[in-house]
Amino acid sequence: EAGVAQSPRYKIIEKRQSVAFWCNPISGHATLYWYQQILGQGPKLLIQFQNNGVVDDSQLPKDRFSAERLKGVDSTLKIQPAKLEDSAVYLCASSAAGTGWPQHFGDGTRLSIL
Amino acid sequence: AQSVTQLDSQVPVFEEAPVELRCNYSSSVSVYLFWYVQYPNQGLQLLLKYLSGSTLVKGINGFEAEFNKSQTSFHLRKPSVHISDTAEYFCAVSDLRTGFQKLVFGTGTRLLVSP
Numbered sequence: 316e317a318g319v320a321q322s323p324r325y326k327i328i329e330k331r332q333s334v335a336f337w338c339n340p341i342s343g344h345a346t347l348y349w350y351q352q353i354l355g356q357g358p359k360l361l362i363q364f365q366n367n368g369v370v371d372d373s374q375l376p377k378d379r380f381s382a383e384r385l386k387g388v389d390s391t392l393k394i395q396p397a398k399l400e401d402s403a404v405y406l407c408a409s410s411a412a413g414t415g416w417p418q419h420f421g422d423g424t425r426l427s428i429l
Numbered sequence: 430a431q432s433v434t435q436l437d438s439q440v441p442v443f444e445e446a447p448v449e450l451r452c453n454y455s456s457s458v459s460v461y462l463f464w465y466v467q468y469p470n471q472g473l474q475l476l477l478k479y480l481s482g483s484t485l486v487k488g489i490n491g492f493e494a495e496f497n498k499s500q501t502s503f504h505l506r507k508p509s510v511h512i513s514d515t516a517e518y519f520c521a522v523s524d525l526r527t528g529f530q531k532l533v534f535g536t537g538t539r540l541l542v543s544p
Contacts (some may be wrong), residue, residue, distance in 0.1 A: 357534030406508050420472035
């Protein structure tokens with residue numbers, strides 16, 4: 316089966332600019348996650364969708380980050396305006412419905428803020 | 430809230446030697462435990478998971494882990510490593526309160542295998 320697709324793979328922007336990342340989960344996976352992985356740290360959950368509804372966005376900096384999952388399939392994560400501390404790898408993951416199903420990760424988007 | 434501690438940030442080992450990567454978790458309720466591997470410039474790949482049942486879990490690439498509830502540990506082991514095992518390894522936990530869907534990751538252990 317095809318894995319989780321993410322684009323772009325790399326992005327370089329200047330601070331205060333805006334940027335968007337795209338994710339297409341594994342077909343049929345109801346749950347979609349966005350993680351932020353800062354260099355030297357483990358991934359941190361930003362937002363979790365169940366179909367097209369938000370389940371958990373408690374760690375999403377809502378003053379600058381936004382995410383949507385229209386039609387319950389692919390998703391977009393946006394940062395506006397970007398800050399230097401947003402430099403990280405942004406990982407998208409998906410899982411089937413139900414408990415215990417493992418999350419499958421995409422290769423991520425590496426964001427560098429100048 | 431649950432948390433994960435990976436005590437070693439880096440573990441150097443020679444090829445064909447055994448290795449153990451340590452993971453301790455903190456949670457007051459039933460947990461699911463996972464080990465993921467991350468190769469350079471790639472996403473995370475599931476190595477193995479503990480949901481219930483036997484405390485010794487076998488995963489891909491010859492790795493195994495043992496769940497120890499009394500010591501709240503889930504250490505990862507491999508009897509003989511290869512150069513290709515060089516990567517970052519993450520332990521993660523989810524628990525009953527979050528419906529087992531929210532993963533909390535440790536800070537990772539970099540395994541460096543040399544000839």
